[in-house]
Amino acid sequence: MKTHTTNYYNTFIQIADDCPIYQSEIPPTKGDAKTAANIQFEMISQNPYKYTSDEILFQVYAHKNDLTSSEYNDARVHFFSKGQPCFRASPLTKRYGWGVHYNHEGKMAIYGIDSPEYLKFSTDKTLNILKAMKTSK
DSSP: OOOOOOOOSSEEEEOOTTOSOSSOOOOOOBTTBOOHHHHHHHHHHHSTTTOBHHHHHHHHHHHHTTOOGGGHHHHHHHHTTSOOOOGGGSHHHHTSOEEEEEOTTSBEEEEETTSHHHHHHHTOTTSEEEEOOOSOO
16 A cells, blocks of 8 residues: 655745735634644644654544544554645644744754744755645635
8 A cells, every 4th residue: 555645854835825924823722622733833833853744744633533542553554545735735834824844854843934944944045945835726
């Protein structure tokens, strides 16, 4: 069975051209439930360069589907047996103003549009610079 990945290496994903804000925002929760954006934000902001995109996206899936740790292996194989949207489609990059930097190991960190690091990564000629996907066509 083919395994798909969402990981990038030596890459910076800039916010979408139609992102509605000019300062990064922490994604709000919806009642007691955490959104995908909340989970992504917490995991990456609290653990910069610890996780790959695949690890973050699978953790969101596991949380949303209430998986137990004993179900992880089979669920992971199933989850990555088909293509998944990458962080270019994440609410962090499309709506909340966060750029995503991937180092040479594919580990990620996020930087707000209003940070000096965002500007530095956006102009770094050694990185593959990509734009997040627009919300509108």
